[in-house]
Amino acid sequence: MEMREMTIRSSTSSVDDLLEAFQKTLPYFQKVLPLDCMFAVTDKEKFLYYLPGEEIDTKTVAGSPLPPSGGASQCLDTGTEIVLTIPKDVWGIPVKSSNVPIRDESGNIIGTLSLGLSLANQQVLEAAAQMIASTSEEISATTEEIASSATTLSHELLDLKNLAEKVQSNIKQTDTILSFIRQIASKSNLLGLNASIEAARVGEQGKGFAVVAEEIRKMATNSEKSVKDADKILSEIKQSLNLIDEKISNTAVLGERQAAATEEISASMEELASSATEIDKIAQII
CATH class of the missing domain: 1.10.287.950 (Methyl-accepting chemotaxis protein)
Structure with missing residues (x-):
């Protein structure tokens, strides 16, 4: 599943509005996708929102810091989409992780949107x-x-x-x-x-x-x-x-x-x- 960069206005209220929008819409996206999946939204330091899948669950908690070697951190460092394949021994099932940067109107990266797809069917x-x-x-x-x-x-x-x-x-x-x-x-x-x-x-x-x-x-x-x-x-x-x-x-x-x-x-x-x-x-x- 291909994801593109997102651009929002650089204000606290806009970020809050975006987070609220994600919280309302991502569960629907999760239901319509044919594969088990999870979503996460971050700022530049921590997770703001996490939606686990039926089997995919990284036990992430909103407010927890970003792992330095994770896909979101790499996305913030490079400013590009990062796609990783997570082996089964990490979370119990193989996962394809796609991470895209969220930018404000000035082009500055203010966070990331992450999607994790189960690769169990692929295997x-x-x-x-x-x-x-x-x-x-x-x-x-x-x-x-x-x-x-x-x-x-x-x-x-x-x-x-x-x-x-x-x-x-x-x-x-x-x-x-x-x-x-x-x-x-x-x-x-x-x-x-x-x-x-x-x-x-x-x-x-x-x-x-x-x-x-x-x-x-x-x-x-x-x-x-x-x-x-x-x-x-x-x-x-x-x-x-x-x-x-x-x-x-x-x-x-x-x-x-x-x-x-x-x-x-x-x-x-x-x-x-x-x-x-x-x-x-x-x-x-x-």
């Missing part, structure tokens, strides 16, 4: 602004870390997806090998059957050849069974890989969404930090 605002700024910085750092992790996860999932596709490609190549083995088994079985028929036609002389033919047929049967088993296993692996590929794709999408969401949160935190700065500026205006 609350400053503390809130600092807490908001600190919290927003921590959250921003965390969201940036999450976004970075989400991006890394997305890249890792992409590598895993490529690896799964490569495995699927390798498994498809085994189909050709199994088909070749299946053909050999079929031909071997046919060869063994023909050999058995030929051995039976020859009679006693073909018994040894019949044994070999039987073994060939057994080998062909076992090979065909092994091919079927391998084909079944590979088919199950293909299905599992397809499912893995689907899960990887879904997870990668979620990772991208998470990264986008954390970027939005980070932007909101920057706006919150900016608001905290504005709150701190408002607190400084008080």
Whole structure:
């Protein structure tokens, strides 16, 4: 709150009239001000009038001498407005003290008018602004870390997806090998059957050849069974890989969404930090 110098006529009655006017009007000013405040009027040596606030009370008594280092004394010495910030440990709450000189028509200083404003709300605002700024910085750092992790996860999932596709490609190549083995088994079985028929036609002389033919047929049967088993296993692996590929794709999408969401949160935190700065500026205006 800005106060200006006051000029009155240099006479005892005028000073008394001014003091009476202050006594009548300052209580109204105190009520309309939104902050707790106190007023004091002095001459060049002592306090003439003191109006305490609800919480601000310096226990000043009319007629008591001015403190040499106080704002009123400095105002009298310099002839200019003196604004001081009084820490909490002096009067129990922080106070902003504004002191302006009162001059007569000749320009001579005959006293001062002092206003003390409570800075308790300012401290609350400053503390809130600092807490908001600190919290927003921590959250921003965390969201940036999450976004970075989400991006890394997305890249890792992409590598895993490529690896799964490569495995699927390798498994498809085994189909050709199994088909070749299946053909050999079929031909071997046919060869063994023909050999058995030929051995039976020859009679006693073909018994040894019949044994070999039987073994060939057994080998062909076992090979065909092994091919079927391998084909079944590979088919199950293909299905599992397809499912893995689907899960990887879904997870990668979620990772991208998470990264986008954390970027939005980070932007909101920057706006919150900016608001905290504005709150701190408002607190400084008080």
